Amino acid sequence: MIEAPLRVAIAGAGMVARLHLDAARRAGARVVGVCASTPERGKAAAERFGLERSFDSAEELVTGDAADVVHICTPNASHFRLAELALRAGKHVVCEKPLATTGGEADALVELARGSGLIAAVPFVYRYHPMAAEARARVHGGFVGDVRLIHGHYLQDWLSEPGDNNWRVDPRQGGASRAFADIGSHWCDLVEWISGHRISALIAEAQTVLPVRYGSGRETFTGPDAGAGHGEAGGGTEVTTEDAVQVLFRTDRGASGTLTVSQVSPGRKNRLWLEIDGAGASLAFDQENPESLFAGSRAGNARLLRDSALLSPEAARLSVLPPGHPMGYADCFAGFVADVYAAIRAESSTGQDSAPAFPTFGDAARTVRLTEAVLRSARSRSWIEVPR
Numbered sequence: 001m002i003e004a005p006l007r008v009a010i011a012g013a014g015m016v017a018r019l020h021l022d023a024a025r026r027a028g029a030r031v032v033g034v035c036a037s038t039p040e041r042g043k044a045a046a047e048r049f050g051l052e053r054s055f056d057s058a059e060e061l062v063t064g065d066a067a068d069v070v071h072i073c074t075p076n077a078s079h080f081r082l083a084e085l086a087l088r089a090g091k092h093v094v095c096e097k098p099l100a101t102t103g104g105e106a107d108a109l110v111e112l113a114r115g116s117g118l119i120a121a122v123p124f125v126y127r128y129h130p131m132a133a134e135a136r137a138r139v140h141g142g143f144v145g146d147v148r149l150i151h152g153h154y155l156q157d158w159l160s161e162p163g164d165n166n167w168r169v170d171p172r173q174g175g176a177s178r179a180f181a182d183i184g185s186h187w188c189d190l191v192e193w194i195s196g197h198r199i200s201a202l203i204a205e206a207q208t209v210l211p212v213r214y215g216s217g218r219e220t221f222t223g224p225d226a227g228a229g230h231g232e233a234g235g236g237t238e239v240t241t242e243d244a245v246q247v248l249f250r251t252d253r254g255a256s257g258t259l260t261v262s263q264v265s266p267g268r269k270n271r272l273w274l275e276i277d278g279a280g281a282s283l284a285f286d287q288e289n290p291e292s293l294f295a296g297s298r299a300g301n302a303r304l305l306r307d308s309a310l311l312s313p314e315a316a317r318l319s320v321l322p323p324g325h326p327m328g329y330a331d332c333f334a335g336f337v338a339d340v341y342a343a344i345r346a347e348s349s350t351g352q353d354s355a356p357a358f359p360t361f362g363d364a365a366r367t368v369r370l371t372e373a374v375l376r377s378a379r380s381r382s383w384i385e386v387p388r
């Protein structure tokens with residue numbers, strides 16, 4: 001059993017690394033160091049984050065002796081190799097999504113993790129909004145009745161102009177899919193988790209509305225090291241990854257659904273919205289207003305507020321602030337990381353598999369397979385069966 005605080009190292013120092021850092025600290029871990037795209041950027045990040053050291057490279061960070069757990073928060077194309085190196089070096093791994101840029105690589109990581117006995121988790125953190133957990137509990141408890149329709153969207157606008165650019169646009173760094181892998185994957189993970197249905201077949205239309213981009217990789221969000229790693233400068237860059245995707249799907253339990261994913265919807269910042277319509281009621285969750293759920297029925301509509309006294313046990317567990325004190329995205333990371341670290345401690349003390357509450361490499365591999373199905377369907381303009 002690990003008695004001392006877990007030792008954590010974070011590869012990458014951009015927007016999401018900062019969330020991992022804060023969540024690790026909230027969970028009582030000792031964050032030993034960080035790295036970025038160059039040793040100099042790594043040093044600057046260590047200072048900015050108040051950390052004792054930086055690593056010259058991500059490879060050194062994930063394989064060295066300094067950490068028990070490594071968080072991989074680098075651009076997508078590096079995830080497979082870094083996660084593989086980390087697992088082979090005996091580290092527990094929190095790897096950002098997408099777990100890999102091909103299904104074969106994602107499946108290989110699932111196998112490697114399974115054989116290692118190590119904890120291997122992926123932050124599909126929207127599951128950690130208490131009201132998303134409440135939606136899941138209600139759907140599983142029969143509140144909506146038989147699920148008939150599942151629909152929604154995930155819309156952003158930060159890549160809607162020709163001058164907007166980022167490493168995600170470049171398939172060598174982001175992978176063959178951009179909008180779907182980046183945000184559509186979150187929607188699918190959340191909707192499958194809430195509904196208990198699996199998307200079994202789909203037909204997709206993908207659009208690249210801006211075939212040339214002129215920016216040199218503006219910062220993704222705020223933060224001095226965000227966006228670093230995008231190589232193009234000046235001139236126009238030809239774009240091959242999709243800006244938007246429309247998906248029509250069927251599920252393994254007889255429902256149908258639609259999903260719109262876009263990074264070019266002006267005014268929409270991070271609008272992940274979903275609705276599940278059953279025989280007796282509907283439930284809708286809006287990530288930008290995560291403190292309530294819409295519950296609709298012919299008998300009347302209601303807005304269910306987050307109040308632990310009225311919530312299911314899992315939603316109440318995640319509800320760490322009193323009602324009326326808004327929780328949000330950073331709290332989701334904190335809840336996720338706390339569960340992962342608890343599982344690491346349990347593993348270390350019992351040597352046995354625990355049933356994880358958090359999304360695993362297996363869940364993440366599924367979203368990589370869904371992404372591949374979307375790209376294949378868009379290319380072939382046909383329905384595709386999604387491998388289970």
Ligand SMILES: NC(=O)c1ccc[n+]([C@@H]2O[C@H](COP(=O)([O-])OP(=O)(O)OC[C@H]3O[C@@H](n4cnc5c(N)ncnc54)[C@H](O)[C@@H]3O)[C@@H](O)[C@H]2O)c1
Binds near residue numbers: 013226
């Ligand atoms: N789970 C979520 O909700 C969520 C949210 C945002 C991003 N992400 C994922 O996190 C990852 C990072 O995204 P971001 O928004 O933080 O990007 P970002 O551009 O803000 O930061 C990327 C960081 O990686 C570093 N980097 C680049 N190449 C590197 C290398 N070879 N070695 C070490 N560091 C390197 C850069 O210096 C930078 O600090 C992506 O895979 C993204 O999909 C997940």
